[in-house]
Amino acid sequence: MRKLIPSWIRVLVVFFIIFGLTEYIIDSGEKPAFIEYPVVSLFLLLVLLILIAIEAIIGALENVMLLKLDEEAKARFLAEKESSFKLTWLSNIYKKLVGAKPIEEEGDIILDHNYDGIKELDNNLPPWWLYGFYATIIFGAIYMLRFHVFHGENQFDELETELADARMAIEEYKKTAKNLVDVNTVTQLTEASDLNAGKTIFETNCVACHMADGGGGIGPNLTDPYWILGGDIKNVFKTISEGGRSGKGMISWKQQLKPLEMAQVASYVLTFQGTTPANPKAPEGDIWVDETIETPLETAIDSIETSTN
Structure with a gap:
């Protein structure tokens, strides 16, 4: 497996894994940890240098091993190393998504149509297109059921909810923002x-x-x-x-x-x-009588009426 991945990619992958774990473990607020704490930057730099040194040592050991091989074994090793990163898995995925026949098998799907030597192939629809089409049908059915059958929240409902939340947030802000006070919201200050x-x-x-x-x-x-x-x-x-x-x-x-x-x-x-x-x-x-404050007599009358009811 190591032959399939170039050394510089291995170094970067391992480094960014360590970098991500460091940022996850060290909570530095809004700024990244390597900016907030210089010691983290030094640590990551040291990790990068160590990874490069390890790859350099492994490369040197491979060269030493090559010196001990005969010419035939050395040529075979170098050929394998040169062809190891051709991403055959990627080409296989591409072929499956396209779904086209290889050139040597095109004779089986040639149609009788011939236009000035240009022949037509009876290829199937590409799987990527076909699966995408099926996905749109499934999405459309789910969309219709949610919004037209079960009347789920639409964009207008979401807008109304957000506006209501915004109004509540504004009112809450006004309660603590003294400079936005007006005749309706003013209260007597005691500080x-x-x-x-x-x-x-x-x-x-x-x-x-x-x-x-x-x-x-x-x-x-x-x-x-x-x-x-x-x-x-x-x-x-x-x-x-x-x-x-x-x-x-x-x-x-x-x-x-x-x-x-x-x-x-x-x-x-x-x-x-x-x-x-x-x-x-x-x-x-x-x-001046503050009508919002009940007198003791009014409070007593209210209590009697409440108990009577």
Whole structure:
């Protein structure tokens, strides 16, 4: 078997087998192991040199053996070695796939048709073509049964599934991507880094109207429970983004501030609730009641109704 494979092919095959096993065993992430770890490159280079050295030694031993043979045996050995890599197996596969008769047997399949000395052979269809045709018939039958009889998922169904998955992925991403927040998805931020950032924005842009302690000046008092446009995080965010009442009140800040910055300053504004400013402005608006939070009385009534039902 060794005579059938040239030495350079043997070296490459063994080397790439070792290379593949090395990459499989050593988990290096996205980069190949021989790039991520220089020692792996040195190891593979050493393996390649050893394989070349082994083949060189075997070749030298063969030459030594040839020197000990007589002329006839030497010629026979060289002839076998020269004709060993003719890939007779490949030619046999080709003949089976083509299915043509050898030239010496063409006399059995010559038809009576003769056109200016050109004769026609009655060859069978090539097996590769015939098997391919049968495969298309089998594929067509399976396709018809799956999609037209059993109504399997088609490309439109797959597209709808992928679009639904994409929409869910976008929504999940929006929950963690603070800068994509809007009035519908904003939540009150409680981390110190966000509140400190909100304080900086407030002191830069808002103290002229609301005072540093939120007691109010031109703008309303932010420390009492009275609100003109609502006092939860969504309403405060919307007021900062879109501005206050038409014709008066605060300007829209959505051109100057990013969504995350508006969420930060809105969260910081809500921290003024319940504090005592130095010079509080008189209340404006109505007492804000968050309708999404049930009072103890409402909770008790709901419990009684549930137990009664």
